[in-house]
Amino acid sequence: MLEGKNIILGITGGIAAYKMTSLTRLLVKEGASVKIIMSPEAVQFVSPLVLSTLSNNEVLIHLHENNQWNNHIELATWADLMIIAPATANTIAKAAHGLSDSLLLATFLSKKSNILFVPAMDEDMWLNPITQQNIDILKSFHHDILPVGEGFLASGIEGKGRMLEPEEILLYIKEHYGRSKSLSSKKILITAGPTQESIDPVRFISNHSSGKMGVALAEVCYENGAEVTLILGPTDVKPIYKGIEVVSVITAEEMKITCDEYFKDTNILFMAAAVADYKPMTRSSQKIKKKDEELELKLCKNDDILKGLGLKKKEDQVIIGFALESENEIENALSKLKSKNLDFIVLNSLKDEGAGFGYETNQVTLINKKGDKFPSDLLSKKEIAKFILSHLFF
Numbered sequence: 228m229l230e231g232k233n234i235i236l237g238i239t240g241g242i243a244a245y246k247m248t249s250l251t252r253l254l255v256k257e258g259a260s261v262k263i264i265m266s267p268e269a270v271q272f273v274s275p276l277v278l279s280t281l282s283n284n285e286v287l288i289h290l291h292e293n294n295q296w297n298n299h300i301e302l303a304t305w306a307d308l309m310i311i312a313p314a315t316a317n318t319i320a321k322a323a324h325g326l327s328d329s330l331l332l333a334t335f336l337s338k339k340s341n342i343l344f345v346p347a348m349d350e351d352m353w354l355n356p357i358t359q360q361n362i363d364i365l366k367s368f369h370h371d372i373l374p375v376g377e378g379f380l381a382s383g384i385e386g387k388g389r390m391l392e393p394e395e396i397l398l399y400i401k402e403h404y405g406r407s408k409s410l411s412s413k414k415i416l417i418t419a420g421p422t423q424e425s426i427d428p429v430r431f432i433s434n435h436s437s438g439k440m441g442v443a444l445a446e447v448c449y450e451n452g453a454e455v456t457l458i459l460g461p462t463d464v465k466p467i468y469k470g471i472e473v474v475s476v477i478t479a480e481e482m483k484i485t486c487d488e489y490f491k492d493t494n495i496l497f498m499a500a501a502v503a504d505y506k507p508m509t510r511s512s513q514k515i516k517k518k519d520e521e522l523e524l525k526l527c528k529n530d531d532i533l534k535g536l537g538l539k540k541k542e543d544q545v546i547i548g549f550a551l552e553s554e555n556e557i558e559n560a561l562s563k564l565k566s567k568n569l570d571f572i573v574l575n576s577l578k579d580e581g582a583g584f585g586y587e588t589n590q591v592t593l594i595n596k597k598g599d600k601f602p603s604d605l606l607s608k609k610e611i612a613k614f615i616l617s618h619l620f621f
């Protein structure tokens with residue numbers, strides 16, 4: 228997700244510096260080009276040789292090295308993003324007041340925007356009003372400051388001041404600096420997960436949908452710059468990005484009401500939810516007691532949400548439905564595509580091993596209105612989401 232991004236990782240002298248080996252590896256794995264600048268103090272905490280090996284670039288420390296000047300202005304221009312992690316109280320103070328007694332600070336002062344500080348220090352230093360005032364100064368210049376975590380600190384006490392973990396830092400970078408703009412003008416609505424239809428206060432009818440496919444779609448649409456709303460049935464799976472709006476629902480009826488509300492303002496709808504087709508005719512207000520050998524449960528049909536939205540669809544709206552089939556797959560999927568007025572349908576066959584509910588992987592056939600079929604390989608759900616988007620939009 229960070230392919231083509233040039234990132235400077237500025238490491239200053241705190242114990243959390245050793246974690247920058249992990250962050251470097253994560254950034255490189257995401258496709259970024261990484262150049263590392265260390266403060267002279269930071270080399271006490273982590274080896275420049277390890278960091279240069281992981282970043283595939285020479286680690287820079289001083290303004291002058293081997294009788295050569297390290298051009299901080301060129302470095303600042305090269306970088307799409309400069310991360311200062313860990314950012315010690317000392318570096319934060321110097322940055323806030325424009326000191327430039329190191330290559331790291333000179334590069335910071337030469338860079339106008341896209342600077343992310345990841346503070347790490349002891350609780351007393353963090354809570355000191357001087358540090359907090361320095362943080363406010365940096366914020367007032369529109370620099371980005373991550374919060375500190377709480378927990379075990381190098382001094383042996385528990386408290387505020389821990390640097391966020393490399394995975395958390397990476398997630399923030401992806402969300403705030405890594406999104407492409409290919410779907411940036413699009414409002415995308417996605418439904419995912421099962422619905423639950425109550426029988427009594429302790430029992431319900433549902434299905435095995437995990438919601439993973441819809442959540443993966445939401446994440447990939449968001450990574451491509453779309454404004455994403457996810458209407459999510461009861462499941463433990465959640466999108467990793469905070470910027471995705473999640474509306475939780477339980478029943479098919481709640482999902483229908485929420486879909487109707489959002490659809491008016493939607494450019495693209497992915498209806499990936501496994502909506503219960505039937506619900507109990509009545510819901511007992513008390514727990515149903517065990518009496519007879521047999522119990523008859525009367526069900527009535529839920530509204531077909533997708534069909535209703537297909538009827539309301541405007542010219543410029545695109546609807547993608549899903550079909551889970553166990554036989555006559557193509558024929559059934561095509562019939563749903565037509566009867567629900569869809570633009571595309573994503574077919575899942577129960578015959579494909581490793582595909583469908585609960586699995587981490589999936590295998591689908593995307594079908595358009597003309598009946599053209601695009602089969603995928605067995606891939607992770609995130610890769611399937613990318614496969615679907617690549618055939619729809621790119």
Ligand code: CTP
Binds near residue numbers: 501548
């Ligand atoms: N769908 C819906 N509302 C329902 C049932 C299904 O919006 N009450 C949507 C699903 O989210 C999916 C598509 O319709 O995008 C097809 O769902 P599927 O369960 O495969 O088919 P059904 O239309 O329910 O038909 P059947 O169960 O008979 O295969």
